[in-house]
Structure formats: structure tokens, C-alpha cells
Amino acid sequence: MSGLTQLARLGGGGAVPLAAVSDLAWSDFAAAVVLAVERGLRVVAYFGTAAAGGGVELHAVLADDRAGNVAVAATVIEGGTFPSLTSDVPQVHLFEREIAEQTGLRPEGHPWLAPVRFHGSYRAGHDAWGRPEGEPILPGDLDFYRVEGEEVHEVAVGPVHAGVIEPGHFRFQCHGEEVFHLEISLGYQHRGAERAVAGGPDTRTIHYLETVAGDTTAGHATAYCEALEALSGCAVPARAQALRAVALELERVASHVGDLGALAGDVGFLPSASFCGRIRGDFLNLTAEICGSRFGRGLLRPGGVGFDLEPAQLARLRERLERAATDARVAIELLWETPSVMARFEATGALPGVVAQLLGLKGPSARACGLDLDARRDHPTGLYRSRHIPVALAESGDVYARAWVRWLEIQHSLTFLREELGALPAGPVRAATNGLAPRHLAVSLVEGWRGEICHVAITDARGAFSRYKIVDPSFHNWSGLAYALRGQQISDFPLCNKSFNLSYCGHDL
């Protein structure tokens, strides 16, 4: 029996009792995951949790974009290994490495079983690499993929980088200027964020989610709040849902404007670079006008939002939005009209759509390759159930396409913001949240500015989180960047990297 009908299904922002997610035999579990992906479902989370009997329970969460829901499959592994599915389903390659690191289970047959974040196993006495317990684990300590041959050379960059950016290690295999292979080894930012959410919710939980990727506060905090509300049966007031969407779209616009400015800077086009750097701040300041923080800290709270907008504030916000929108249009349109910019953007770092799909890419980087995915349309929650934002697509998958998709998204989000701020529903902005349903599982999917964020919350018999899984879109997209560099000039790495602009801490958790 390998159909998908045996799997528990839940809609966006929904929760199911754990009893409805029955453990399958491994063969049925594996067949279900492979079949689901063949049918176009996406693996949005795949993780292990220590089970009561000493084994490890694996959960696979599969997003069915056409049906607008997710299917959950589970199985229990008793021994020290489980068969790797990566060769059939490449998008699970990093999930399997993560399972190995966190639980000590070894995915047999995995083509590249390196650590993900370089920390000890969460199950004492079980280490997938047989490392002695108590011995320090050094980040970046692995046998990097090597290309041998005459005039082949290796370039190592990081962890500390030249600019004001987060740390990571990049290992290039080059032939002259041409990159044959790039391996990205992260984990330097690992703070134990995901581990620490388990046991909650408590006073610190929302702060972990606000800072798990601190430039995506609205995205991750929305995903957390929706999971918590699904588990507590809380109905969020309409005005709060509207303000959440405003926060999410302002975060998207600010980040995309900043990214386009940074791309302009990387090709030496300083007018747009300096204009956009400033205009990004104008959009961050709009978020600060709502909640006092440019990054939206304190805005999202379980049950609703922490701040309301007074009529005078709202009027000011709308006026400033128009001014910033005009400045952004002038600054960004220069890019497409400048041949020296377009010559550098076009055909640089092209990622084929089929590769993006195999790797499970998310967000603007996926849409730039023609993958028609957007959680706001496919798995809508909150305001997005009733209000739709067009999905921005491009085909060429290069730096130009990633830039162009951002510009389209900026325009769509600005239209959305104008309309929503002009018609905010009346009423309260926060509802009370009750205790969480014991022994339930909730999944939230939120389209953050980098792409789809997935959170999976599982509660224990007391209604506390026994497991909380966080999947930032960067978790998938770093592999896309590595692939896009193949055959490129190594000097184009900064431009390609900026065109993805991925989160290190969101990956490292």
C-alpha cells in the first residue's frame, strides 16, 4: 500500500491530533514520499525526533500546492541507519544530513553526508559520524569535494567575510577563472534556536522566532503565531490579520529594494546603489512607525498584533508609503535602462528551472526560474485567503531574472499595501490564546521575502512543544546558489551571491 490517501492532511494554518498521523512501515513511508514528489508535491520539512522506545520518529511534511494542503507521513526507525531517499528525491538531501546531525541516524546511501551545522547529536551516544563524545566539533572540518587536474586550484573564503555580513565558508574548485564546483559549509551562526523552542512556549519563545533570521522577523513570527493559534484554536481578529499582512509586505518591499541596490553596487552602478540603500530605510521606517522597531520586533504576537494604528498615524503612513514608492520606482527603473547593468545581470549565474525544482528552491529565486510557487496563493492564511497578490515569474533563472522578479514583487506588494492601508477592517487587534492542544501537530507555511517559511509544531501530553521544526527558505536555496556558480567566473560570485541574498542564521538556527 503506497498511496497518498493513508496520509493525514491539514490545510494552511491547521492542526491534527498526533493520533491521526499513524506511523507507517519504512517501505510505505518511503514509497509515499517518492510518489508524492512524482505527483508534484514538495517536501517542506523532513525531520527526526527521539521516540519513546529509544528509536527515532521521522516526519515528512509534503506540500500539495494544487490541493492547498499538506500531507504528513511518519515512521519510526529503530536501528542506527535508514535508507537515504536523496537519489530518488534530491530535495531531501540536506534534510537527511540534518537528521543525521541531530539524531545520529545515518542515511545509508547518501551521496554527500557532511555535517550541516557542526554540533553534537541531540541523542547522547548516537553520532552519525562516530565522533567521540565530548570532543570538540570544529566548523568547516570536513573533506571538501575536490577537483583534481592540471591547473585546477582551490579558493577558500570565510568564515569572516569582507563586508558587514554573516559568516560562512565557501570552497571553490576552479580552473583558471572558471568555477567547476562550489561547496558551501555553514553552521558558524548556530545558536541553538530551534532546539530552545522545544519545551515552550514561554516568555522567550517569540524572541527566538523574531531573531531566528532577524531580517525576516515578520515572516518567522507570523509562521510561529499561526502554528500556535492553530494549536490553541484561536481566531485572530480581521484587523490583526490585515496588519500582519502589512508587516509581511513591508518587510518584502524593504528587503527587495535593498537587494536591488546591493546588486547595482556589485556591478558598479552607484546611482541606484546609493538611492536604494536609502529607500530601503524609508520602508523599514514605516514598519517602525507601526511598532517602534524597524525590523518589526514586538509587532507580531500570538492572537494578533502588539500595536494598533491610530487614524492620524495611518494617514501619515500612507503618505510616506507613496513618497517612498515614487523614489523606489525612479531608482530601480534606472537599472533596466542602463546597458552596463543589463550586460552584467543577463546570463550570469543562470539556474535551470529543472534543477531549481529538483533542489526544492523557494521564493524569488525559484520564481526567477519559472517555478510557479507562492505560499500566499497556494497555501493562503490570514488576509491572503481573501486578498490575492499576483505571482511574479521570470524564465531565464539568471541574476537579471532574480532582480526582475524582485521588482515585480515590489510593485505587487505596494499595490497591496495601498489597498489594505486604505481599507483596514475595524475592531480589536488581539484575541486571547488558550493553552495548546496536547499531542497535536501543526504546520504553517508563510511566504517570507526569501520564500516559503515552514514551521512544524508538535505538542506533548501537557500541551508544550515536544518538537518545533523551523525551515527557512535559505535551507534549500544555498544549494541553488552553489549550483548556479558552476561554469561561472569566480569574480561573479559576489553578484550571484547577492542575487540570492540568503540567510546564514536562518540556515544555522
Next chain:
Amino acid sequence: MIKILRARWQQGHRTIAFPDGPPPPLPERFRGAPEIDATRCVDGCRRCADACPTGAISLDPALAVDLGKCLFCTHCLEACPEGALAYGRDYRLAARRRENLRVDSTRGVELAAALDAATRKLFGRSLKLREVSAGGCNGCESEVNVLSTVVWDLGRFGIQFVASPRHADGLLITGPVTENMHLALQKTYAAVPPPKLVIAVGACAISGGPYIDHPEVHNGADAVVPVDLYVPGCPPHPLTILDGLLRLLGRIPTP
């Protein structure tokens, strides 16, 4: 070309006049230095301290807040039935010593004093910094980056972020210092030629922030290297960071 010039004219001049002129307007709901009124505290009440996510609030002998741990969230305000805590609008928060970040009813932040004359002679008109993010969430990093935009134009003060520790006069550190960045931070610090400065920006780099006491982190920069300037916030507003840097260099006098 004509379009670029027209765009340049349309965008206008945006660099702020601060510190010679007024600071740029802050958002109406900006949360700056806390204003504490311990006389409103009810005996035995610990609601604010219990609500604080990072243990920034102490009640012994009286209500006090450690801004090195404070995330400038609103949990304590919401928990206090008496209104003993409020956020003021003062953006000036940077201090030279860790203990100077402790504020109570009677005492605000002891703002950063300038470097001594000899060090100021070295760095006062040219300070090159290497930034090390050691577990930062990209909040503080972004706000530090913003200082290099046309609005803040950090270059006017001779302050610049450089691409190598060998070119630097000091480090600006963000993040709680993860175990996995511990060695890299030590090596980067060692590579900066002396005399050198260290600036810790944000609650994480000062105390660990939300990640305080996690086994994966070292509770901030001064567990690893000596720190000369602490800039609180989660993340601090760019104005708070700039104010701290300019105080350190003596460009804004601290009485």
C-alpha cells in the same frame, strides 16, 4: 545619462545634519532609554522580572534594568499593573563599561566617555573597523550597514568598514559569539595590529541577548575579547550606534 541626472535631482540631498544639526526624526513609538519609577512598585511584586525574556530586570534592592540584556520588547510594560516602567525617547545608550548599562529610578546610562587624548590622536579622524558577525541575526548587521548609506554617511567622520583585520584599527562585533565562531573571532582579533578597539553592538554581543546561557554561545563579545564600547538594543537604531561611535571619538562630548 540624462535619466540618471534627472533621477539624481529627483532623489535630492539626503545626508542628515547630525551631529552638527539635529538628529533625524525617530518613530513616534521608538523605544529608547527606559524611564523607571520604583516608587510605584508594590512590595513582593515580581511580574516585570518574571515576564522579562532575558532576566534583564532586577528588584534587589529596587527596580533596575540591565540594558545590556534588554531586548526593548514590551513584556515588562504589559506585566506591570502600576506603570513603573516605560520607554523614553532617548536614543543615547552607548557606554564604555558593562556596568554603566544598568539603569534604575535614580540613574540613567552613564554615556560613553571619549577615548583618551593619545588614542584619539590615533583614531579620532580615521577609524577603520572590521565587522565580525558571531551569531548575529542580521538585525544588528543591517543597522550597522545602514550607517554607510547616504543618509548617515559614516565616511564623513573617517569611519570605514574594511575587508581585512590587517587593515583595521578595531573590531565591531555583533551576535552572542557562537561556539562555532569563537576561534574565528579570536583569530580575527589577533590579526588586528595594536593598539585596537572593540565595539560590541546589540544585546547579543553584550550579553547573549535572547540566546543568553545557551550552551551554543558565549554570552557576548567580552567573554572572548576586551570591549571598549557597548551599544545596547535589539537591534539598536542606527542613530544609537552612530551616537556611540561619535562619543567614543570625542565628536560628541559627554559631560
